[in-house]
Amino acid sequence: MTSGGIRRSMKAVATTALALFGGAVWANPQPDQLNLTKGVTTWSGEPYFLNNVAFGVCVVIGIVVFGAMFISMFKFRKSRGAVAEKWTHNTKLEALWTGVPIIILIVLAKLATTGLVSFADTTGSEMTIKVTGYQWKWRYDYVDYRGKAVEKVGFMSKLDGRSDRTRQLGSGMDPGKVTVDGYNTYLLDVDHPLVLPINTKVRFVITGADVIHSWWVPALGWKMDAIPGVINSAWTNIKEPGVYRGQCAELCGQDHGFMPIVVKAVPKAEFEQWLATQQDEAKLLKASQTAQTAPAPKGQG
Numbered sequence: 001m002t003s004g005g006i007r008r009s010m011k012a013v014a015t016t017a018l019a020l021f022g023g024a025v026w027a028n029p030q031p032d033q034l035n036l037t038k039g040v041t042t043w044s045g046e047p048y049f050l051n052n053v054a055f056g057v058c059v060v061i062g063i064v065v066f067g068a069m070f071i072s073m074f075k076f077r078k079s080r081g082a083v084a085e086k087w088t089h090n091t092k093l094e095a096l097w098t099g100v101p102i103i104i105l106i107v108l109a110k111l112a113t114t115g116l117v118s119f120a121d122t123t124g125s126e127m128t129i130k131v132t133g134y135q136w137k138w139r140y141d142y143v144d145y146r147g148k149a150v151e152k153v154g155f156m157s158k159l160d161g162r163s164d165r166t167r168q169l170g171s172g173m174d175p176g177k178v179t180v181d182g183y184n185t186y187l188l189d190v191d192h193p194l195v196l197p198i199n200t201k202v203r204f205v206i207t208g209a210d211v212i213h214s215w216w217v218p219a220l221g222w223k224m225d226a227i228p229g230v231i232n233s234a235w236t237n238i239k240e241p242g243v244y245r246g247q248c249a250e251l252c253g254q255d256h257g258f259m260p261i262v263v264k265a266v267p268k269a270e271f272e273q274w275l276a277t278q279q280d281e282a283k284l285l286k287a288s289q290t291a292q293t294a295p296a297p298k299g300q301g
Contacts, residue, residue, distance in 0.1 A: 037218050040244065040265075042237040044221025046115040053111065057104055119222065122235045125203035129194070130154075133206075133213030133226035133248065136255035140194050143205075145275065152282035153275065159258045160189040167258065188245045193262035197271035198238045206232045211253060217246030217261055225250060238265040 038048050076082040128143035134156075141154035163186050166173040178186040196202055206215055208226040216223030223246075224234045238244075246261040266274070 039221040040219045040238055040240045040242065041221055042239060043119060043235075044219065046118065047221050050108075050111050050115060054108060057108070119234070122201075122203045122233050125201045125235055127197070127200055127202045129196075129202060129204050131204055131206045131215050131226065133208040133210075133215065133252070133259075135210050135253050136248075136259040138194075138215070138259065138261060139209075142275070142278075150275070151279060152286065153278045155192050157190045157192045157194065157262070159187065159260060160185070160191050163187050163189060164258070185245075187258060188247070188260045188262075190260055190262045193243070193264040195264045195266060195271060195274055196236075196238060197268045198241055198265050200268065201235055201237045204234045204236070206234065212250050213248050213252045213259075214250035215246070215261060216249040217244050217263055219244040220246075220263070223249050238263075241265050241267060 036048050036051050038045060126147075127145045130139075130141040130143055132139040132141075137156050137158035139154065139156050142150040144150055162178055165171055166175055166178055166186060175186040176184065178184065178189075180189060204215075204224070206224045206226045207230060208228040210228060212228070213226040214223050215226055220236045220238070222234060222236075224232050226232070242265055244263045244265065246263070248256055248259045248261070250256075252259075
């Protein structure tokens with residue numbers, strides 16, 4: 001095959017691979033996905049870019065190292081009359097293969113450090129969410145929104161009932177039929193998703209109530225440990241409305257595999273309406289509880 005034919009063949013293979021797998025990296029994790037998801041936040045492109053750079057560096061190093069090895073094995077083997085060179089060292093080559101790796105490591109370290117510094121900066125956040133990990137569920141508390149404290153809005157979020165019934169031994173239910181809008185959500189759906197507004201910098205404070213958990217939604221581009229007695233912080237700014245799924249990423253006990261995470265990102269107006277409804281319901285519940293516990297007037301009862 002000519003060099004032009006080889007190039008055309010490689011281009012066709014690359015185009016086919018992109019068509020087959022390129023869409024998967026934008027969505028929730030899919031079977032046979034080949035790369036990190038690009039994510040849907042203002043920051044998630046950082047780890048995606050760094051992963052691709054590091055992967056590219058490894059591929060180039062692999063081609064050089066294994067290429068040299070195979071050329072040496074097949075072209076300069078004893079059966080072809082090759083005679084080993086008798087020299088101790090080559091200063092230029094040693095400087096080259098020492099200096100180049102150092103430069104590569106410095107560049108990768110610079111890229112990684114820059115990304116981590118930007119990720120650690122939660123200043124300017126418009127909203128704060130407290131995330132608490134439990135065996136085996138999550139609790140979300142809305143702390144503040146746009147400079148105002150949010151009163152009594154919080155809830156537990158656990159595996160949805162249909163997945164929970166299906167996973168039981170002897171249930172006879174088919175995991176493949178647990179779907180939402182054609183997407184298989186077996187062990188990936190919850191009863192109460194975390195609702196967030198898009199185009200809003202959201203600060204998370206993350207902790208654990210019993211053992212170490214890890215809050216991870218791939219589309220956000222990061223995961224963070226939830227450690228009892230420790231408050232970790234992170235932030236996100238989601239650009240696109242949608243439902244983004246994740247899971248606990250730290251082995252935390254018997255039902256570790258049954259505590260998924262679901263983030264529902266909606267436009268700001270829709271979120272503010274949802275938040276107002278939640279606050280009104282919390283006030284009504286508090287008023288009802290107060291009325292039930294109030295002492296009866298004298299002369300009655």
